[in-house]
Amino acid sequence: MFTALFGSVEQGIIYAIMALGVYLTFRVLDFPDLTVDGSFVTGAATAAAMIVLGYNPIIATLVAIVAGFIAGCMTGLLHTKGKINPLLSGILMMIALYSINLRIMGTTRENATGISNVPLLTQDTLFSQFQNFWSGLGIDTAINDMLRGMGLTIVPSTYGTILVVLVITIAIKFIADWFLKTEVGLAIRATGDNKRMIRSFSANTDSLIILGLGLSNAMVALAGALIAQYSKFADVQMGIGMIVTGLASVIIGEAIFGTKTIMRTTLAIVAGAIIYRIIYALALRIDFLDTGDMKLITAIIVILALVVPQIIDKQKEKKRKAKRIART
């Protein structure tokens, strides 16, 4: 149980990067961007393919980020220059990316045009490279000896992975916090808030939307690249429902930790993503549920997170009214 949850936390921290990307579009830009389902896989496929082709995992991850950025910009162009509705722009890009992702993974094999998955079982990844360095330090054994001393029998095999993902995610969180306070960041936030106003202050809303979508999908692709290296494969199906997962993380985080300031909100979203993964792991432990049911559970979590606060508000309102009537 402890090790299973430990794995969920590791994954949750990686998915938090994707959730921050979703926050940037859904909340900051007020643009429901469905590109995410495709760009997550683009990140994973690009990183995996490049690693298989012999590139350094760090370079592969950086190229994945660029690929995600380009994908997001394309969605932005469809919306701003092609005047296509935001939802449809995202869906079109998502569908287009499906084929592109097959092609990207196809580069790993001769004579193949598109293939649907790339395993990374024997290749070096960011995590395995760090592990080589980390295991020499002997910290894992020290912590596990301590845990065993406390009576735990099954312990995680390493703490190196969680450290790496934590450092990356926290760095991204702080970069996002900083960016949203810069002049460009303020202009992007105002674009989501009041387009007419920001245009009257000489900002080109089209460019800001394209930039925002690019940055968002760059984050999503980074998460995809890390998940591929973490779980040692990339698969064309791995992005299905990703947008809902991201949205669930954003909603759960905001509901529990609040949205008072930007820094608080981004922290809430990171926490939301981890909590979501834990709920996911716990739900899988229920006997009659199967891995295939997870999309349904994800949908139900999001629906509950959206509907329950409304019901609570209505109940409060009713009580307040009843009190007022009773008083008079």
Added chain:
Amino acid sequence: MLKLEGINKIFNEGTPDEKVALDNINLHLAPGNFVTIIGSNGAGKSTMMNMISGALTPDFGAVSIDGNDVTRLPEYKRSHFIGRVFQDPMAGTAPSMTIEENLAIAYSRNAKRGLRFGVDKKRREFFKTSLERLGLNLENRLSAKVGLLSGGERQALSLLMATFTKPSILLLDEHTAALDPSRAELITRLTKELVEADHLTTLMVTHNMQQALDLGNRLIMMDKGQIILEVGEDKKPGLTIPDLMAEFERIRGEKMNSDRALLG
């Protein structure tokens, strides 16, 4: 400073809803002019403002600012030189952002936006002293979200933001119409102070004739897409509401729909 030459605009051309919004508009503003514009609904006042701001482009005719032809320049580029306050108090500010963040957006109107902090120590001091001029105690609420402010406070903030960078042209589009009388009075007073302090070239649309007479050094009256009356600096100080009504009757040969124009 601002020149409109032969501006024409027809909406829904070739359909039964065809409407001549602007019919050969010519207007010239010298630096420091403050022109008030009156006219009944559908006279073309707002269309003319949108022509100047770049939200609409004329069918023919030319707009120039500071001697540069800006007729085809999109709104976001033109707003380098144009400050604007809308009728709707919600329109000029970003509600989910704080007062200082809104001011920071206004502050970087003229410069290219980069990756420096929108609000830093030096700017915060400047924002504070600027807000003090409003006398609404907003300088002590810098990190309050603008959505929490009242309509009057938001409009005062919009006005400050629009005049912050001393734009070449200030457009005020019935900016007191959505406020209660005492708030409208406050915004009118602030408008006068801010415009006079920086000698801003200003165009103000209003439905309130008294306001049109009280403010500014020139007045124009519009009807059916045309400028039908221009009162210059020499005549405006002595002008009264009955004078305006009489002028309208003389020019148009019909009585002005005065209730709306007087009270609206």
